Amino acid sequence: MEKAPRDGVIEFRYYDMPLINPVIVFHGPNWRRIYGLDAPRLHFHNILEIGICREGEGRMVYEDGEYFYRERTISVVPRQLPHNTMNEEGVYSTWDYLFIDEGAFLSRFGYEKAFVEDAIQKINSRYLLTDCEESPGIASILDSIVYEYEHNQSYQEETIPHLIVSLLLILARKNSDAQNIKQGSRPKGEWIRNCLRFMENHYAEDISIREIASCIHMGETRFRELFIKSMRMTPLDYLNSIRIRNACVMLQESDLSIEMIAFKCGFSTLSTFNRNFRRYMGASPSKWRKDFRKEPASGTGMSIETLKGWY
Secondary structure: OOOOOOOOOEEEOOOOOOOOEEEEEEEOOHHEOOOOOOOOOOEEEEEEEEEEEEEEEEEEEEOEEEEOOOEEEEEEEEOOOOOOEOOOOOOOEEEEEEEEEEHHHHHHOOOOOHHHHHHHHHOOOOOOOEEOOOOOHHHHHHHHHHHHHHHHOHHEEEEEHHHHHHHHHHHHHHHOHHHHHHOOOOOOOOHHHHHHHHHHHHHHOOOOEEEEEHHOOOOOOHHHHHHHHHHHHHHHHHHHHHHHHHHHHHHOOOOOOOOHHHHHHOOOOOOHHHHHHHHHOOOOHHHHHHHHHHHHHHOOOOHHHHHHOOO
């Protein structure tokens, strides 16, 4: 069986999330393939990945080991956790995948901030490999979500968020009981996850690359080299992508001035904000806000072509 390359590069695969219902569902015959054949490196995502194997068998590969999967295996991979799905040469598997912005869904249901933060921490605390017999509640909800997407019935935009929130809370509960899951540490790439979390938490502040490097006890020059090698982008590009992503939410959901949004998202000047917004979104902030509010159903999130993580 083909081994994942150990060249020190971990690919970052970025997903643009819809702003209305921030979930992406992949299902159907296009997802019957030989996994790992064209992309054998470990990779990680900016959002939570949940998959259910519909057919076939193979390996789930993490930094700390490999685990066998089969039909009806359920895989939950936290944000920023390197992993890969691998098949024997010539052996096909079929998966359904959900990519979910768990914080966005939990926040919209009126839970207290502390409750949401605790649930997010539990959901992303470890990877989970289970199966439909061991976790029938998770399997049932996954099947229901995929069914909703396949059949495109009325009230779909109302039913799917409730199903997803139920799924997330069950995962948080299950992850509270370490005896019921296969779990792994995060040994080798913890530095990159720590600095990404630091940027997510402090993007609104006037932070420098040196400060980000300091949070993981690394020199600035070495940090830049390792970040570019692992992420295929500069630290500043990633930081600005976080800022622009949050700016889009504010433009959509608030009536704040563009200057105030720029300040709240960590940009020191309006001109810097406008330049970066146009670079990532292909339009000025004012035009993007006008177009989005005119046709909200067509809003599909960011379009950061230079930061796509598929190689």
